[in-house]
Amino acid sequence: MIDALPLFHRIAGKPVVVLGDGDAAEAKRRLVERAGALVLTTIEDGEAQGARLAFVAHEDDASAQADVDRARRAGMLVNATDRPALCDFTVPSILDRSPVLVAVGTGGASAGLAKQLRLRLEVLLPQSLGSLATGLRGARAALRERFPDAVARRRAIDDALATGGVLDPLAENGASRVQQWLAGARATGGGSVEIRLRSEDPDDLTLREARLLGTADVVLHDEDIGAQILDRVRADAVRRSLAEGTPPASSRALTVILRRPL
Template sequence: MNSACPMISSLPLFHRVAGQPVIVLGSGEAAEAKRRIVERAGGVVVDDMQEGIDKGARLAFIACDDPDAAQGDAIRLRCAGLLVNVVDRPELCDFTTPSILDREPVLVAIGTGGASAGLAKALRLRLEALLPQSLGELARKLGGARSALRERLPDAGERRRALDGALAASGPLDPLDENAANCVDEWVASGTSGRGGGVVEVVLRSADPDDLTLREARLLGSADLVAHEPGVPASVLVRARADASRVAIATGETPRAPDGLVVILRA
């Protein structure tokens, strides 16, 4: 099994532009679409390059029919320290704009690295049908309950495991349940505790992470420590929480179990 680290083409980020200048150059439908995106995020559209640079803009969109002019503008803006998006020219882009599913403050951004905006839109529309409008309210309620939850569960690991359990499918705060937001206060007040730790072994059937069962994928995504034998592919390891500890072990070895959930991946 290949353990090389899988690469992604872009680093997904959410960029806050509210009240900030953003350069949008060009005219026509494509330029107007970029202006709407900027304004929707609270940014201040500036349509003059030098004015935007002087005002400290950090992002720029270029929607120009002349490819040479677009490339020249991109070079000048990049030399001034801005990140640049050139419509329909992914090779000139420092960033691309995803298809956005809005459940403010929950935002789901779907990107294809500029390969197919149509595919990104199709995926967004599928997800629109799955994610209820109440998802944003659930996020706000959880944010408001953060202090109370921290007081009830001071240990960060236990707090995270409690949230993992509550937010799991069919849990009391299942994000796909339209009534979940109404249950947050009751759940926090109930004295719920995190799921216990322990050691769970997962024997891989192949190098394909899609061959993980739903239970195995859930455990891997909740683990505090992931111990993996030689030959476990990085494509499986990346399914673990980004902040979970990882340790390589010898074939057949069982590590000492610290507090929390340990998942042992065996090739």
């Protein structure tokens, strides 16, 4: 189970309340303005303009508690700087490769840890990642025309974006590379792969096994496979216990059969 549901919330042009003085409050104002929102400095203005988010950055505990309570009564979700117990949501450390955003959060446990993880990822992810995403967004209509079948389309994109693929995200790819790839893209077959687990610990999965679970269209599994393993499966993949029977096969679908440890 995850402790919080990560969401990307569009706030451009919308009112957001930011309360407090000092460096912490100023940092929150910059963050909100960077996302294009209208910063309001009182709960009254926020309530009048329909604000749904509030940031409280007071140094004094009593002031922070009072404004958190007031904002909640006004129907706002609240983030209270350095006070995880008062937060309805937390703010992750953000890696910006717009339109690609990578958010690293620790549920308020350690902002320093989130920052250091983000800095490690900064080194790995090239600046051209945003251009690649923009190119893929612009190619959506052409992809649907080239691959009308959704499974075939997903397989073609997965193959192109895989490690060493023509659109490998960790390589220096730009929007122009998307058009070059699309001109020669071919649908690939699916097939079936069996994974025999060595343990119920997801860290024991090999890189290949983790990739297969993350890209599979259908996952058939023994009935007692634990949630910690099944959580590695792509969210929109078809999942079915082998005890329930096998769904109709598709020539384009990648099916992974997941077996319990011996």
